[in-house]
Amino acid sequence: MSMLNDPSALQTIAVLSVIEQQLNGAIxxxxxxxxxxxxxxxxxxxxxxxxxxxxxxxxxWGHDVAGLAGFVEDARNEVSAARVRIELRVWSPAE
Incomplete structure (x- = not known):
């Protein structure tokens, strides 16, 4: 089922994109x-x-911070995957 009728889906995609960009900046x-x-x-x-x-x-301290970067990268990857899943549902044809 397409989510084009769900106005919050496009907003969610936009928010997730912003979060991805912020996490990239943090990394x-x-x-x-x-x-x-x-x-x-x-x-x-x-x-x-x-x-x-x-x-x-x-x-x-440098090693500790490097470890934090790995956690932030994992979070960014999760956000990216969630955004892609929503995009696929939004732009998929309705079944």
Whole structure:
């Protein structure tokens, strides 16, 4: 059955598209944070205990953020799949 008669379907598709774009932006920003954390760790002066601890902390934080990016990518993929499923129902011929 086609959902063309369901006005909320097209609105849902539009909202899901916006969410996808926002999640793409979040993934990009998390990538930037990871790169920044790695840069901070590389630039640390290794001659002090504090610098060694900072390096370890920045490195650990970068790995944690990278893990978050994976969760956001999974969420984006789920939103994308939901949008595609709705689009297929909207534009499929009525049975």
């Amino acid at each position: 990009e920003q998390l990538g930037n944070v990871c790169a920044h954390a790695a840069g901070l760790a590389r630039r640390t002066d290794w001659r002090t205990d504090a610098a060694t601890r900072f390096h370890a902390g920045a490195d650990s």
